[in-house]
Amino acid sequence: MVEAKIPGSWITEIHEIMLSRVADSIYWMNRYLERAENYARFLDVNFNLSLELPPNISEEWKPLVLTTGDWKMYDTLYDKIDKEYVIYFLAFDQNNPNSIYNSIIKARENARAIRPEITKEVWEQINYIYYLVKEGHSKKQWQRSDPRNFFTEIKKGCQLLHGIFDATISRTDGWHFGKIGQLIERADKTSRVLDVKYHMLLPTPEAVGSPFDLLQWTALLKSVSAYDMYRKTNGKLTPIGISEFLILDKVFPRSMLRCLMHAENSLYKITGGSVGYSNIAEKKIGILKSQLEYGDINEIFHSGLHEYLDDFQVKLNEVSKAIFDTFFSIENVKK
Amino acid sequence: MAKIDFTTYDTNGFYDEMVEMDGKVRPHYALFRERLQKMDWKKLNFLQYSTDRAQLSLGMTFNVYGDNQGIERILHLDIIPRIISKQDWEYLEKGLRQRIEALNIFINDIYNDQKIIRDKIIPEELIFSSSTFRGQCIGLNPPQNIWCHISGTDIIRGDDGSFYVLEDNLRCPSGVSYMLENREILKRTFPEIFENLHVRPVYNYSHHLRDMMESLAPVSPASIAVLTPGIYNSAYFEHAYLAQQMGAELVEGRDLVIKDDFVFMITTNGLQRVDVIYRRVDDDFIDPNVFRGDSMLGVPGLFEVYKKGNVVLANAPGTGVADDKAVYAYIPRIIKYYLGEEMILPNVQTYICAEKNDLDFVLDHMHELVIKQTDASGGYGMLIGPKSTKKEQEDFKEKIKNNPRNYIAQPTINLSRVPTLTENSIEGRHVDLRPYVLYGKEINIIPGALTRVALKKDSLVVNSSQGGGSKDTWVLDN
Structure with a gap:
């Protein structure tokens, strides 16, 4: 074990020896779980939304696929968009590498590869979710008139897993790599959910601010579990307020800024740093976080929210790649 | 609901571990059967169901060979235990001790002086034609001359009630994780029976395993790793389980590199040395420079480091020569030659x-x-x-x-039978027994075993890949 003092702190962090392959697997296990949970929530919320639509408005399932960034794949696989198809595609489709089904399979695959690094409790919970999604698949949940129970179970299963992970795993490098995976995925999903409004059509330009518009914004907040906290902080639902909350809020745990703050912190815990950067991963994440930290929602709206979010997603991918190059790439560590 | 009833239980003329030919219960099974008879079917079926669930949630699954991408199965655990009397166990232990000691001397002799060949006890061509003989190991001297650190001997009981050794597994025997996890599950299934029967514990196996590995290490404290072929290997669950229980690092070949005559793990903190490797990769695959050149599972240069004494491999390469099934026929003579003793635990005629x-x-x-x-x-x-x-x-x-x-x-030997839960009855099914022997500073036999059971009616094949299941094995202390 290598001990490193954190400057200005009396806590001594213990850096466990951790295989690069293992760090990579913990990172991805957490990303996939976060992804599955987010997908389950998107689907649940959109299902709810579809029940409350005014009579002249048709259900919208395409924006959901657009949110995930997998529209192209969907379009090649299917020639029809409806509730059943989209639920199947996002939740159960084995051809969709990001479906809940595949995310959970891959999360468990990663967990198996690092079985000695996680606790029995975490492992048992992963198996629970694994059999849950397999059962959902064999029961053809997407054909049910109301599959929301299934989504709730997945959501709760993933949340419980994150809770067990936090409550039973020592705060060694492994835990921090897991956190970084989870937070990067979460930031990505929040940015994508916000972007969905760009794809949701309003019947007429005058409909901005209408009850239907608000219904959509409310659904959007609920998609990232932000409705209650937003109400508490801001009260009134406005596009600019909601966007600011999801991008720049410093205390809401799913805002893009907050995710990056914590991810950066975990990165520092691993490297022993506290300011600036000592490797490309710290540099990339630091710059992206600062960009949000000093961001101004009016400027963002002025230059275009959709473009801003697009740019964010590209940069977040670069962060992820930099983490891989710095810590997981076997070729690099050998040097 | 009907209670469990043994009045119609039929041994069909086979040796039954629970009852004698006339249906009288054997003393070491008496208490268990008495408790079982107080149970109703609903309860028993529920206990079996809970056991299946527990195995799934523990991820106790294996991949069947040739079935790479995904179908995982659980090894069915039948909840009716195989109970071994104190007396039988003492005999088995003595026999195993003798056997492993002799086989270890044999391996050391084969790769060094070859006295047993020169003295014409065993034909030269039989050894050198063995596909598990490794010429690369000639001249090797592992620490304390111990080669087979971990073995799992397959034992059966025939119609005559005697035990026989069927096979010596001296390479990478698997199944010990099932011995350990089956016990954990059965303790939850029959808590009150455990309280009253004196079943010897097995939980300390992983402590003994770790101690044994440390005793072999060139340095102290030692860094220990379990080398696995990876998650698609049929015994992966066990590799991960043992690494975790021992507090060792679970590594694949690609996690290791050789540098300056030592073995290192590639970590997020740079390279870290490894001193002892419990390798669950066969000889052929551990080092492509020395053994099979097309192996992707091993570490190029590992064998060279091993020869220099800078890393310990358990088991040592080359031990397979002693579990060759043709060499098996010579084991009575091998024991006599090295120990001057008659074989305690007999072989099957071969x-x-x-x-x-x-x-x-x-x-x-x-x-x-x-x-x-x-x-x-x-x-x-x-x-x-x-x-x-x-x-x-x-x-x-x-x-x-x-x-x-x-x-x-x-x-063909009719393996003994143990009552086993079937669809709606309890019937005899054939079993074997695999106890595990650790050999470091001394020989250590854990009082327990994996009992494999042929679940199909009349079947004698207990292998997990062919319809076999398992039972918890209780060794009694009185």
């Missing part, structure tokens, strides 16, 4: 096809013998005479004639 007289006998009696390939395991490459067709027998005859050295034959 015909060596490499020897002319035996070969003729085997070819004439295909229909009543079990014929085995000398270097195969896991129930593969064998023919069970009485259960085979004429066509299968003819095909096998050809194989034997083409390569007699590669085959042995044994009489």
Whole structure:
């Protein structure tokens, strides 16, 4: 074990020896779980939304696929968009590498590869979710008139897993790599959910601010579990307020800024740093976080929210790649 | 709901571990059966159901070979335990101790002085033609001259009630995780029975395993790793489980590199040295520079480091020569030669096809013998005479004639049976027994074993890949 003092702190962090392959697997296990949970929530919320639509408005399932960034794949696989198809595609489709089904399979695959690094409790919970999604698949949940129970179970299963992970795993490098995976995925999903409004059509330009518009914004907040906290902080639902909350809020745990703050912190815990950067991963994440930290929602709206979010997603991918190059790439560590 | 009832239980003439021929319960099973009879079917079925669930949630699954991408199965755990009396266990322990000690000296001799060959106890060509003999190991001196650190010997009980050794597994025997996890599950299934029967604990196996590894290490404290072929290996669950229980690092070949004559793990903190490797990768695959060149599972240069004494491998490479099924026939002579003792735990009578007289006998009696390939395991490459067709027998005859050295034959032995839960009844099913022996500073035999059970009615094949399940094995202390 290598001990490193954190400057200005009396806590001594213990850096466990951790295989690069293992760090990579913990990172991805957490990303996939976060992804599955987010997908389950998107689907649940959109299902709810579809029940409350005014009579002249048709259900919208395409924006959901657009949110995930997998529209192209969907379009090649299917020639029809409806509730059943989209639920199947996002939740159960084995051809969709990001479906809940595949995310959970891959999360468990990663967990198996690092079985000695996680606790029995975490492992048992992963198996629970694994059999849950397999059962959902064999029961053809997407054909049910109301599959929301299934989504709730997945959501709760993933949340419980994150809770067990936090409550039973020592705060060694492994835990921090897991956190970084989870937070990067979460930031990505929040940015994508916000972007969905760009794809949701309003019947007429005058409909901005209408009850239907608000219904959509409310659904959007609920998609990232932000409705209650937003109400508490801001009260009134406005596009600019909601966007600011999801991008720049410093205390809401799913805002893009907050995710990056914590991810950066975990990165520092691993490297022993506290300011600036000592490797490309710290540099990339630091710059992206600062960009949000000093961001101004009016400027963002002025230059275009959709473009801003697009740019964010590209940069977040670069962060992820930099983490891989710095810590997981076997070729690099050998040097 | 009907209570569990043994009045119609039939031994069908086989040796039954629970009852004698006349249906009288054997003393060491009395308490268990009495408790079981107080239970109703609903409860028993529920206990079995909970056991299946527990195995799934523990992820106690294995991949079947040739079925790479995904179908995971659980090894069915039948909740009725196999109970071994104190007396039987003491005998088994003595026999195993003697056997492992002799086999270890044998391996050391084969790779060094070869006295046993010079003294003409065992034919030279039998050793050098063994596919598990490793010429690369000649001249090797592992720490304390211990080669087979971990072994799992397959033992059966015949109709006559005697135990026989069926196979010595001296390479990478698997199944010990099932011994440990089955116990954890059964403790939850029958808590009150455990309280009243004195079942000897097995939980300290992983402590002993770790202590044994540390005792071999060139330095202290030692850094220990378990080397696995990866998650698609059928025994991956066990590799991960043992690494975790021992607090060792679970590594794949790609996690290791050789530098300056030492072995290192590639970590997020740079390279870290490894001193002892419990390798669950076969000899052929551990080092492509020395063994199979196409292996992707091993570490190039590992064997060289091992020879220099800078890393310990458990088991040592080359131990397979002693569990070759043709060498098996010589074990009574091997024990006598090295220890000057008669063999305590007998072998099953074995015909060596490499020897002319035996070969003729085997070819004439295909229909009543079990014929085995000398270097195969896991129930593969064998023919069970009485259960085979004429066509299968003819095909096998050809194989034997083409390569007699590669085959042995044994009489069909009716394995003993243990009551086993079936759909709606309790019936006898055939079992074997695999205790685990650790050999470091001393020989240590954990009082427990993996009992494998042939779940199919009348089947004698207990292998997990072919319809076998498992039972918890209780060794009693009084």
